[in-house]
Amino acid sequence: MTAPSATFGATRRAAVREFGSAVVTIMVKELRSRMRGRRAFIVLTVYLAILALITYGVYVVVAPNARGFNGGGFGGFGGQSNASALIGQSIFTLLSIFQLILVCFIAPAFTAGQISLEREKQTLDLLISTPMRPGAIVIGKLAAALAFVVLMIVAAVPITAIVLMYGGASIEDIVRQQVVLLATALALGAIGLFFSALLKRTQAATVLTYITVLALTLGTAMLFIFWSVVVNQDEGGFGIGPPERAPEQLMYVNPMVGMLDVVANTEPGGFGGINSMLAQLRGDAPDMGGEVICEGNQCRPVDQFGNPVNDVIETGSGYWWPRVSLSFVVVAALLTLASMRLVVPAGMRWALRRPRRRPPISDQPLAVGAPNAEGAPTIQEMREEPES
Amino acid sequence: MTPMHPVVETRGLVKRYGDQLAVAGVDLVVGAGEIYGLVGPNGAGKTTTMKILATLLAPTAGEAYVTGIPIGSDPIEVRRRIGYMPDFYGVYDDLRVWEYLDFFARCYGVPANRRAPMIGELIEIVGLTEKRDAYVESLSRGMRQRLCLAHTLVHDPALLILDEPASGLDPRARVEMREILRELRSMGKTILVSSHILPELGELCTGVAIIDRGRLLRSGSIHEIERSLRASALLRIDVLGDEASVLAAREWLGTDSRIADVLETKPTSDGAVRIEASFDGPPDAQADLLRAMVGAGHRVVGFSQATSDLEEIFLKVTGQIDEEAAA
Numbered sequence: 203m204t205a206p207s208a209t210f211g212a213t214r215r216a217a218v219r220e221f222g223s224a225v226v227t228i229m230v231k232e233l234r235s236r237m238r239g240r241r242a243f244i245v246l247t248v249y250l251a252i253l254a255l256i257t258y259g260v261y262v263v264v265a266p267n268a269r270g271f272n273g274g275g276f277g278g279f280g281g282q283s284n285a286s287a288l289i290g291q292s293i294f295t296l297l298s299i300f301q302l303i304l305v306c307f308i309a310p311a312f313t314a315g316q317i318s319l320e321r322e323k324q325t326l327d328l329l330i331s332t333p334m335r336p337g338a339i340v341i342g343k344l345a346a347a348l349a350f351v352v353l354m355i356v357a358a359v360p361i362t363a364i365v366l367m368y369g370g371a372s373i374e375d376i377v378r379q380q381v382v383l384l385a386t387a388l389a390l391g392a393i394g395l396f397f398s399a400l401l402k403r404t405q406a407a408t409v410l411t412y413i414t415v416l417a418l419t420l421g422t423a424m425l426f427i428f429w430s431v432v433v434n435q436d437e438g439g440f441g442i443g444p445p446e447r448a449p450e451q452l453m454y455v456n457p458m459v460g461m462l463d464v465v466a467n468t469e470p471g472g473f474g475g476i477n478s479m480l481a482q483l484r485g486d487a488p489d490m491g492g493e494v495i496c497e498g499n500q501c502r503p504v505d506q507f508g509n510p511v512n513d514v515i516e517t518g519s520g521y522w523w524p525r526v527s528l529s530f531v532v533v534a535a536l537l538t539l540a541s542m543r544l545v546v547p548a549g550m551r552w553a554l555r556r557p558r559r560r561p562p563i564s565d566q567p568l569a570v571g572a573p574n575a576e577g578a579p580t581i582q583e584m585r586e587e588p589e590s
Numbered sequence: 591m592t593p594m595h596p597v598v599e600t601r602g603l604v605k606r607y608g609d610q611l612a613v614a615g616v617d618l619v620v621g622a623g624e625i626y627g628l629v630g631p632n633g634a635g636k637t638t639t640m641k642i643l644a645t646l647l648a649p650t651a652g653e654a655y656v657t658g659i660p661i662g663s664d665p666i667e668v669r670r671r672i673g674y675m676p677d678f679y680g681v682y683d684d685l686r687v688w689e690y691l692d693f694f695a696r697c698y699g700v701p702a703n704r705r706a707p708m709i710g711e712l713i714e715i716v717g718l719t720e721k722r723d724a725y726v727e728s729l730s731r732g733m734r735q736r737l738c739l740a741h742t743l744v745h746d747p748a749l750l751i752l753d754e755p756a757s758g759l760d761p762r763a764r765v766e767m768r769e770i771l772r773e774l775r776s777m778g779k780t781i782l783v784s785s786h787i788l789p790e791l792g793e794l795c796t797g798v799a800i801i802d803r804g805r806l807l808r809s810g811s812i813h814e815i816e817r818s819l820r821a822s823a824l825l826r827i828d829v830l831g832d833e834a835s836v837l838a839a840r841e842w843l844g845t846d847s848r849i850a851d852v853l854e855t856k857p858t859s860d861g862a863v864r865i866e867a868s869f870d871g872p873p874d875a876q877a878d879l880l881r882a883m884v885g886a887g888h889r890v891v892g893f894s895q896a897t898s899d900l901e902e903i904f905l906k907v908t909g910q911i912d913e914e915a916a917a
Binding site for chain 2: 220223224226227229234235238323324325327328329330331332333334335475
């Protein structure tokens with residue numbers, strides 16, 4: 203019984219190889235048209251120039267202040283940080299948030315037309331009628347679109363690395379920032395691709411994609427904040443009882459929360475007002491006009507004067523960025539699967555079935571069942587429910 | 591491998607869109623090496639039939655085989671054996687001609703070492719050698735059509751499914767397209783080609799299927815269909831002379847037992863009068879008739895058997911079917 207299983211393994215390997223080369227085929231074609239000419243070069247240059255300008259701008263603004271308050275208290279730092287770290291953290295924060303916003307705009311823009319444009323230009327049928335699996339087409343398109351976004355993200359690492367000279371953010375922080383950026387690009391790219399496969403018109407797909415991105419970034423945060431306010435009021439509008447927290451999972455699909463979490467944890471105890479904002483969001487911080495000092499899942503509220511007002515709170519939530527990144531990977535995987543199904547024309551879902559070994563073609567397949575005289579159809583057993 | 595299979599075989603193919611029956615039980619058999627024409631008006635079901643064969647649509651009922659492989663059970667394998675050119679399609683504007691073909695060669699899994707020489711050959715076959723490095727965007731309509739035809743050939747398929755390959759082309763480009771098809775036939779390809787413009791297919795096809803409103807009305811070679819439509823040949827006899835002598839010629843023809851019917855008399859451009867008559871009999875009987883007619887003193891300047899073109903046949907077939915339906 204080893205022979206058949208060996209053949210099966212071989213067919214399987216061949217199928218995987220075929221799938222891989224199909225993905226590469228789509229990528230090569232997409233990148234050929236995308237990277238052609240000067241456009242990609244200019245976009246990348248402008249992008250990096252803006253990041254460099256931001257870095258310089260932050261330095262110019264923050265450096266004198268930081269020096270002036272060196273050793274004294276400044277903002278939420280409670281005097282713990284020196285000027286150099288403050289500059290480093292400020293640069294890191296702004297670069298991270300700016301890059302995240304750009305990724306939120308760019309990643310969906312690259313994918314929202316990929317399938318619908320093929321439909322509009324009537325090239326999809328030519329593509330579908332090749333032996334390539336729909337999965338390879340979808341994944342190839344997503345990979346090609348993300349390749350450029352990844353290039354932009356990775357190309358910005360040397361600029362971000364300037365913060366290592368100032369301190370305040372470590373290499374680990376930069377790695378985390380990259381993880382959140384890449385996961386965000388993946389998820390938002392997959393959202394664009396999904397709508398592109400779902401809808402006929404690119405315009406509609408683009409609009410819906412950006413609405414979704416908006417809902418993920420602003421929508422979830424607002425819902426999270428209003429949740430406790432609305433849920434915990436009696437008829438008179440007065441707060442009753444201890445505030446009930448919104449389900450934390452809402453925050454796991456918010457790229458901003460992921461990035462703020464990375465930024466906030468650049469130093470033990472948290473950085474600036476961001477951490478306290480996050481703590482408010484999490485519901486960890488009793489609203490006393492004070493701050494919360496957090497490290498990982500341990501938070502300690504302090505009053506206006508920086509004195510601890512309570513014991514350490516076990517928030518149970520810990521760092522948020524890994525959850526955000528993980529849930530984005532899951533979202534991307536699910537949407538990519540859905541897109542694969544949508545690319546295949548209705549009624550042809552069997553094209554998605556896993557490749558199997560071809561049954562031997564009988565020599566006389568046409569002898570089975572005599573053709574009926576008046577052309578009455580022999581009902582072929584369709585695996586799909588008929589379209590209605 | 592399996593030469594006994596026809597390249598295309600459909601049995602009772604049905605496609606229904608809601609209430610509308612696009613294809614209503616079509617049986618087709620196309621043998622290897624044939625150029626087979628699907629003929630019919632717009633909306634007859636030609637495109638739907640071709641899309642089903644190209645595995646882009648699932649039939650509502652019925653069976654279809656390409657080189658003996660049932661399309662429903664192994665669409666991927668079927669796709670490897672066909673090259674499909676849709677009636678409406680777009681091209682990737684921002685690729686060069688060779689890149690376009692290279693892309694599709696990769697899509698069909700053509701090994702890298704075979705791609706470059708094969709693309710060179712294909713570009714030559716469709717006459718785009720000078721445009722090899724041009725962007726697809728810059729090609730004329732006829733060139734794009736030829737490029738799309740070339741893309742159906744990258745994996746050396748047994749069957750080409752060409753949906754309206756000559757639509758929207760100027761007469762010259764149409765002739766070029768026909769020459770390419772002829773060349774492909776000489777390469778041993780089986781070609782299933784559709785058209786609503788009939789004359790362009792007539793001289794090319796080894797067989798045709800006439801389709802109207804989803805039904806297959808007639809199929810076979812043009813001669814077979816012609817014979818099935820009309821037992822007799824149509825003779826065109828041009829006679830010189832005044833009105834009386836033409837009338838005499840008509841009457842003379844009417845007395846011949848092999849003339850079933852004298853149909854029409856009309857003047858030709860060179861001063862003669864053309865008499866059309868349907869005639870039962872072999873060619874040598876026609877020769878006898880001509881000799882007898884000349885012997886009887888009629889001044890015959892033209893004597894020929896009319897060959898009906900595809901257009902005529904099509905109109906006759908659809909007309910006949912309508913009459914049967916009305917009866």
